[in-house]
Amino acid sequence: MLQFVINGLVAGSIYTLLALGFALIYRTVGFFHLAHGAAYITGAYAAYLLHRILGCPLLLSVAGGVVTAGVLGVLMECTVYKPLRKKSRSTLAFLLASFGIIVVVQNFIAVIFGSQVVNILESPVRKRIVVGSVTITDWQLIIFLTTIVVFIALRIFIQVTHMGKKLRAVNDDQIGAYVIGIDVQKTICTVFFIGSCLAGLAGVLVSIETNMHPTIGFSAVLFAIVACIIGGMGTLEGALLGAYLLGLIENVGIIFVSSQWKDGMAFFILFIALIIRPQGILGSRMVLRLR
Amino acid sequence: MDYFLHILFLISLYTTIALGLDLILGFTGLPSLGQVGFFAIGAYSSAILCSDFGLSPCWGALVGLLLCGSVAAIIAVVTLHMEKDYFALATLSFSIVVYATMKNLPELTGGPRGIAGIPPLRFYDFVFQPPSHFLIVSTMMMLILLAFLAYLTRAPYGKCLTAIRDDETAAKTLGIRVFRFRVQVFVIGALAASFAGSLYAHYLSYINPNNFTLTESIIVLLVVILGGSGSLLGCLLGATIIIGLPELLRFVGFPFQLAAYLRQIVFGLILILLVLFRPNGLVGRYKLR
Numbered sequence: 001m002l003q004f005v006i007n008g009l010v011a012g013s014i015y016t017l018l019a020l021g022f023a024l025i026y027r028t029v030g031f032f033h034l035a036h037g038a039a040y041i042t043g044a045y046a047a048y049l050l051h052r053i054l055g056c057p058l059l060l061s062v063a064g065g066v067v068t069a070g071v072l073g074v075l076m077e078c079t080v081y082k083p084l085r086k087k088s089r090s091t092l093a094f095l096l097a098s099f100g101i102i103v104v105v106q107n108f109i110a111v112i113f114g115s116q117v118v119n120i121l122e123s124p125v126r127k128r129i130v131v132g133s134v135t136i137t138d139w140q141l142i143i144f145l146t147t148i149v150v151f152i153a154l155r156i157f158i159q160v161t162h163m164g165k166k167l168r169a170v171n172d173d174q175i176g177a178y179v180i181g182i183d184v185q186k187t188i189c190t191v192f193f194i195g196s197c198l199a200g201l202a203g204v205l206v207s208i209e210t211n212m213h214p215t216i217g218f219s220a221v222l223f224a225i226v227a228c229i230i231g232g233m234g235t236l237e238g239a240l241l242g243a244y245l246l247g248l249i250e251n252v253g254i255i256f257v258s259s260q261w262k263d264g265m266a267f268f269i270l271f272i273a274l275i276i277r278p279q280g281i282l283g284s285r286m287v288l289r290l291r
Numbered sequence: 292m293d294y295f296l297h298i299l300f301l302i303s304l305y306t307t308i309a310l311g312l313d314l315i316l317g318f319t320g321l322p323s324l325g326q327v328g329f330f331a332i333g334a335y336s337s338a339i340l341c342s343d344f345g346l347s348p349c350w351g352a353l354v355g356l357l358l359c360g361s362v363a364a365i366i367a368v369v370t371l372h373m374e375k376d377y378f379a380l381a382t383l384s385f386s387i388v389v390y391a392t393m394k395n396l397p398e399l400t401g402g403p404r405g406i407a408g409i410p411p412l413r414f415y416d417f418v419f420q421p422p423s424h425f426l427i428v429s430t431m432m433m434l435i436l437l438a439f440l441a442y443l444t445r446a447p448y449g450k451c452l453t454a455i456r457d458d459e460t461a462a463k464t465l466g467i468r469v470f471r472f473r474v475q476v477f478v479i480g481a482l483a484a485s486f487a488g489s490l491y492a493h494y495l496s497y498i499n500p501n502n503f504t505l506t507e508s509i510i511v512l513l514v515v516i517l518g519g520s521g522s523l524l525g526c527l528l529g530a531t532i533i534i535g536l537p538e539l540l541r542f543v544g545f546p547f548q549l550a551a552y553l554r555q556i557v558f559g560l561i562l563i564l565l566v567l568f569r570p571n572g573l574v575g576r577y578k579l580r
Contacts, residue, residue: 032376083567091376092322096516097566103509103559107552115548218505222387225380264391267384274381275369 003134004251010140010209012247013147014202018224019231019239020154021198027171027234028191031091034098035076036199036224037217038105043069043200044207045109045214048120061120062204069200073192076101082185102218110214117211120204139209146205150198151240158236167191199224219263226270232282241282296422298538300494302530303429307487309514309526310436311480317520317577318444319476320456322375325366325382326511328389329359329481331503333488335393338406338498348412352489356482363481367474386508393500405499412493425494432490433527436483440523452476453521456577506555510534513558516565519575528573533558 018040025033047065050056056064080097127138158164169177170187178184202220206212223246228234231242249269250262257265273280308326315323336355340346370381393400400406411418412428443449454462455469463469492498510533518529537554571577 032380080563080567087567089566089570092379093566093570095322095376095379096512097563099509099512100559100562100566104556104563107555107559111549111552111556222383229377258395261391261395264388264395267387267391270384271381271388274373274377274384278373278377 001252001255002132004255005248006134006136006140008248008251009244010136010143010247011251012244013144014206015223015227015243015247016147016240017150017198017202017205018220019227019243020151020236021195021202022221022224023228023234023236023239024154024191024198025195026228028167028188029081029094031094032098032225033195034095034218034221035101035105036195037219037221038076038102039069039073039196039199040203040220041106041109041212041214041217042072042203043197044120044203044212045113045118046200047204048113048118048207048212051120052118058121062201062208065204066197066200069203070193070197072105073196073199074189076196077189077192102221106214106217113214115213115215117213118207119211120208137209139205143205143209146201150201151236154194154198155236163187163190222270223266226266226273229270229278229280230273232280235282238280238282242280245281293422296426298535300422300426300429302527302534303426303433304487304491305510305514305534306527306530307429307433307436308484308511309518309530310433310440310523311483312511312515313520313523313526314440314443314452314476315480316515317522317575318449318452318456319473320375320577321371321473321477322379323382323477323480324379324508324512325385326480326484327503327508328382328386329363329484330488330491330507331386331389331393331500332359332362333485334492334498334503335400335406335488336485337489337492338409339399341493342406342409348410348489348493351492352486355485355489359481359485360478363478364474367477371470371473371477383508386503390500390503393503401499403500405497405502407497409492409496409498411496422494425490429487429490432486437523437527444523453577509555509558509562513562515572516570516575517561517572519572519577521577522572522575525572525574 018036021039022033022036025036043065045065046068047061050064051058051061080101081094084094084097129136129138129141158167166177166182166187167190169180169182170184170191174184177187199220203212224243227242227246228239229242230245231240232238246266246269250266253265254262308330312323312326315321315326333352333355336358337348337351340351340354341348366382366385370378373381394403396402397404412425444452451462451467451472454465454467455472459469491502495502514526514529514533516529517532518527519525537550537557540554541550565572
């Protein structure tokens with residue numbers, strides 16, 4: 001039982017990284033950035049390219065992967081979302097464009113790297129740490145600790161730094177921020193960079209610990225959305241809470257239901273959450289406009 | 292020749308599903324991504340009832356329709372209170388849950404291996420041969436739906452739908468029962484997809500969950516948006532381009548797997564470009580603002 005909880009915490013860590021980036025972006029631009037999954041797999045494959053094919057040291061490849069994902073995020077904003085915003089399109093248009101982006105990126109990566117699973121490290125052997133009845137690998141521990149560190153760093157960044165304050169201003173009121181003299185476009189690009197870096201980090205970590213193939217980008221972002229919605233759309237703490245909850249429910253739920261249902265379970269949870277409490281556990285006022 | 296008829300069959304099939312989505316999205320403004328879920332339910336209903344229980348195809352299709360209709364009504368009532376983005380997400384989750392269900396219940400749905408040996412359509416002693424006879428049936432199905440929707444959209448019913456799409460609040464002030472209309476079109480769209488699914492099951496005589504994935508959702512969405520949301524004939528045009536063009540490119544001779552990826556990339560690019568530069572599609576009357 002405890003082993004499942006540990007697994008749940010590790011899975012939750014990955015979801016947290018994804019959900020944090022997603023929530024950050026959603027707070028700023030107001031639509032579901034489905035192409036977040038594209039940053040996820042781009043980070044992983046860039047790191048793979050650097051480490052396995054070009055032979056760079058591991059840490060450098062990880063950093064390279066993360067930065068590449070961030071750059072991709074900025075590219076997406078500048079080439080697709082900015083023009084859409086200039087034409088004042090509805091959020092549905094953004095959603096569809098985002099959909100298109102992730103389809104293009106996923107298949108592009110599949111064309112270049114093939115669709116078989118890849119792992120960044122050559123040997124799948126892991127150092128196992130055994131504490132009582134639970135086993136955890138070294139990378140799983142790294143994933144968990146990294147996530148905690150990243151979350152704290154992000155929180156401090158948002159709360160304390162100058163850039164963080166600009167971010168919060170743009171989140172609250174774009175026009176007001178513009179009036180004060182904040183470069184809204186640059187802030188949005190920064191948000192996309194940070195958010196996509198987080199997604200890329202998640203992708204790199206996953207493809208070190210297990211493996212990666214192009215088609216899981218989309219389901220990854222959907223898990224991030226589930227996590228954000230359950231925990232509370234629009235707050236970092238909500239994303240964290242929802243992500244760990246999701247990871248735990250998924251892994252502990254295996255005790256009761258066969259593991260095949262893992263994916264379906266997540267979306268079933270989403271469905272229920274959307275009906276019962278769409279603003280999530282920690283969420284605040286949310287305009288339910290379709291009534 | 293058979294291959295050509297096969298393509299025409301697929302075009303008429305996807306047009307039928309797209310017409311359902313056009314009614315929901317193009318005329319009523321609801322971004323539903325659940326059509327493929329209903330397509331799958333209809334196909335699996337026919338498959339299970341006809342191949343495992345030996346019922347005649349009519350019963351399979353009928354049960355599929357009833358099942359889809361009820362599920363659609365429940366889902367509509369439950370999700371139509373949400374914002375548009377969340378509605379799209381909820382319907383997408385529905386399609387994914389359907390896919391997961393089909394994959395994970397081997398006793399009922401054959402799991403990942405699917406269901407084989409679905410009996411062909413027969414009318415007493417006359418056995419429908421794919422693709423030619425099926426093409427006649429599918430074209431009839433498409434034309435009947437087209438005629439029905441043409442009538443519906445030109446009647447006051449259709450005006451109410453476009454009113455709801457364009458300005459929900461104003462529609463309400465005119466006394467239009469928005470919620471009721473939305474549920475109704477959602478169910479109609481689901482029924483269209485279900486019937487198409489039943490026909491598809493008999494045509495292929497073997498279905499598995501991979502026939503009903505995200506790819507199919509993208510295709511249906513693209514057919515409606517490319518052809519033009521709000522235009523019925525636009526669906527036919529969209530389906531012809533989306534289904535027909537990749538088949539033409541097949542003769543260029545890419546390796547099979549590569550071609551599948553390239554096709555997806557082109558679809559994604561078309562979607563992005565459409566949204567950016569021509570949201571009303573080719574002949575659409577609703578700018579997907």
